[in-house]
Amino acid sequence: MIVVNGQGHIVFFNPGAEQIFGYTSEEMLGKPIESLLPEGARDKHVSYREKYRGAPHARPLVSGLNLQGRRKNGDTFDVEIALTPLENDGEKLVASTIRDVDGGDASEAYFRHLLQAAPDSMIIVDENGRIAISNDQSEKMFGYSRDELLGKPIEMLLPEAVRKQHVGHRKKFTDDPRLRPMGLDMDLLARRADGSQFPVEISLSPVKGATGSFVSSVIRDVTARRDMESELITARQAAERAHKANTAFLAAASHDLRQPVQALSLLTGALRRTVKDELALEMIESQQHSLDAMTNLLNSLLDISRLDAGAIKPEVEEFPVQRLIDRLSAEFTRQARQKGLSFNARACKAVIRSDPNLLSEIIQNLVSNSIRYTTVGEVVLECRVDDHSLHIDITDTGIGIDSADQEAIFREFHQLKDSATSSEGFGLGLAIVRRLAELLGHPVTVLSEKGEGSRFSVTVPLVNDSDAPTVGETKITASSTNTAASELILLIEDDRSVAAAWSMLLRAEGYQVVTADSVSSAEQAIAALEQPPALIITDYHLIDGSTGVQAVAAVRQSFNTELPAFIVSGDTSKVVDDARRVSNSMLLSKPVNTDELLEHARHTIRSGTIKTD
Helix, strand or coil, X not given: CEEECCCCEXXXXXXXXXXXXXXXXXXXXXXXXXXXXXXXHHHHHHHHHHXXXXXXXXXXXXXXXXXXXXXXXXXXXXXXXXXXXEEECCEEEEEEEEEECCCCCHHHHHHHHHHHHCCCEEEEEECCCEEEEECHHHXXXXXXXXXXXXXXXXXXXXXXXXXXXXXXXXXXXXXXXXXXXXXXXXCEEEECCCCCEEEEEEEEEEEEECCEEEEEEEEXXXXXXXXXXXXXXXXXXXXXXXHHHHHHHHHHHHXXXXXXXXXXXXXXXXXXXXXXXXXXXXXXXXXXXXXXXXXXXXXXXXXXXXXXXXXXXXXXXXXXXXXXXXXXXXXXXXXXXXXXXXXXXXXXXXXXXXXXXXXXXXXXXXXXXXXXXXXXXXXXXXXXXXXXXXXXXXXXXXXXXCHHHCCHHHCCCCCCCCCCCCCCXXXXXXXXXXXXXXXXXXXXXXXXXXXXXXXXEEEEXXXXXXXXXXXXXXXXXXXXXXXXXXXXXXXXXXXXXHHHHHXXXXXXXXXXXXXXXXXXXXXHHHHCCCCCCCEEEEECECCCCCEHHHHHHHHHHHHCXXXXXXXXXXXXXXXXXXXXXCCCEEEEECCCCHHHHHHHHHHHHHHCCCCCC
16 A cells, blocks of 8 residues: 655555555655655656646556566566555545556456457446446447546536436436336437447446446447438338338239129129020130139239239137038039039038138138049048047049149149149248148148048137037038029119129120219119118228218118128138128129129028028
8 A cells, every 4th residue: 555645745654555666654744745656657657646636536456558667676566556545634535545466367367368358348436427448349339548537527428418417317327326227118318539420238236346346237238220220220120111012012903803703703604694606605605714714813812912912801709610611612613513523511510710701712722622633533522520629621533632732733833744634823822821821820731642632620729629520421512593583683783884794794694773883873873772781892991982882871861771781802811801700791892703692692582681601
């Protein structure tokens, strides 16, 4: 321990100092402190001492400074020095605690090495807010030398606008010191020697030392990370804009691309019902075949695009699986019959949890795929219960799939090549199945051997596994009854070509048709009617910006009765969700199948209610 006065002369020199330096106390009292330094450092130390006297502050041991002392015999050695300002009867003194670390204390050397090797800036300030210790990273980060930092208020490293405010924050921390970890989402800025500012994260740790209380701070320059975060935010915003634009395009494309297909489908249906010439009917059937192929391709491409764009969101509910089977059986039976096959649907009483529309699309694609690759025999739809799950199996007696192809068949545009099977299809059905299955979390598996048929299985969660499915073979066929009724149908459609096609189809079936293109024109049209229409058929999007839902509500209000309604839309977005909630109505997707449409119309007009599933 050595104490010096304001002139830098030694006034106290204890036995520990005598042992380290080799001088007696009598030899050193009154001598300048510089006499204990190597000769090359003495003049520079005088200026340091004068600066310190102008701004005295506590400095702990292990300051990170490369300090050396000089013994009486002329040897130099490494030291650590703590400084503590004192006052005695008005006289300002400085007490120095000196430790010889020359090849000695391994823990001290390790700490110094750790301090300098730290990847972040480390600064320790005393209880007066002055910098007592800084490492090399601090010099690099802030652009100050260590001599310029030591003893200065920590506020020198902050933007000028926040310095006064920071003094108050520092005092509050001193009164209630606590650990503050890094990364607390605080927007902090630091200031370099050249005046430039940069974002930082700072952790604070209170430290108790022999010479007083200190605060250790670890400072990290986060400029690169903030720039990266900004770029990520910009990229995410651009992706969100692109996603919204893509979703809007898909919704518009779904509607606009389906409109001409809808008109063609309706006209073909009308022609089939009015033309009697055999050759003309053959041409119409060929045209319908091509139209069906175009419709399937359009639907598949739009489905793939919507799935990839994330535009489809599952709406999961609990429902009996038999409801889904009944809904699709007529279509499956018709597809199978056209190829001379048998389609068997086995009853299933299980209640499952899924999105009925998306699960229906999965099964529809799987059954259609089985029918396409089966030339003789049958396709069977049945259920199995296993470990709280229901397996919906589609089994066929078709060509089978080689093990090497069983994963590839789920890729886009991949088709099995076999001369015995139809070349119809585009290789998108199973790709859609895979995407929908992943979206719903319903695993799809395939069990097949070349030439031995295939079994595709969809696994869905059971609501109650005690409701085991009862199996019984039921052959379901579509009704072919044509009992046209001379009833009035109100048609609301704003596309003239589509409206004309609708009218021709319905009139060919024997119905009377009143047309309108908006809510207001529908109200005008029904004002002249003596009795309410038997059925409302309306497009969802109408010319005046209104919707089919609003049109149905207006017509029902005029007649004060819940008239049955078909709401038709090519829009596949969530915009049309309100149409699904309209009572005594059915939402149909464009292009509609004319045979199914007219079958629904016959039932609805006879009963006055929409057939549910």
